[in-house]
Amino acid sequence: MVLYTSDPDASKAAASLSVNVGSFVDPPEFQGLAHFLEHAIHLGSTKYPGANEYQVFIQSNQGYMNAETCKERTTYHFTISSNAFAEALDRFSQLFISPLFDKGRVQKELHAVDSESKGNLQNLVEQENSVIRSLLDPAHPASKYSCGNLETLDSLNL
Numbered sequence: 001m002v003l004y005t006s007d008p009d010a011s012k013a014a015a016s017l018s019v020n021v022g023s024f025v026d027p028p029e030f031q032g033l034a035h036f037l038e039h040a041i042h043l044g045s046t047k048y049p050g051a052n053e054y055q056v057f058i059q060s061n062q063g064y065m066n067a068e069t070c071k072e073r074t075t076y077h078f079t080i081s082s083n084a085f086a087e088a089l090d091r092f093s094q095l096f097i098s099p100l101f102d103k104g105r106v107q108k109e110l111h112a113v114d115s116e117s118k119g120n121l122q123n124l125v126e127q128e129n130s131v132i133r134s135l136l137d138p139a140h141p142a143s144k145y146s147c148g149n150l151e152t153l154d155s156l157n158l
Contacts, residue, residue, distance in 0.1 A: 013085035016077035023146035032148015045094035117149035
């Protein structure tokens, strides 16, 4: 699903893309893969190869970007000054058309996901979720660890 909003009189424009893939489809041997790919997709494209080029462009045009991985979908979105929307949309779409998964950048992002995972250890909601996951049928996708870390994603052989 793609959501597109633009008003010629508005100072901001926004776009969002949701894909029907979330943590429920993570293979058991790669728990957190969907979340990791949410991060890795922002590492550049063939047309815009800079590692942080998309983020820098968005921020330099008074914009904001983010993404979230849910159980059954992953959503990417941004807002930006209206006058920069066309170029932002091109940069955004290129991340999905021809992403670059440079090995060095991907390794760095894997460590960022691991750091996020470690930060979640202090989060009470995540602690509660961990207890709930441990009580679920191991065959149910909700029993998997959806954030991912170096241990669960190690066998990707990046």
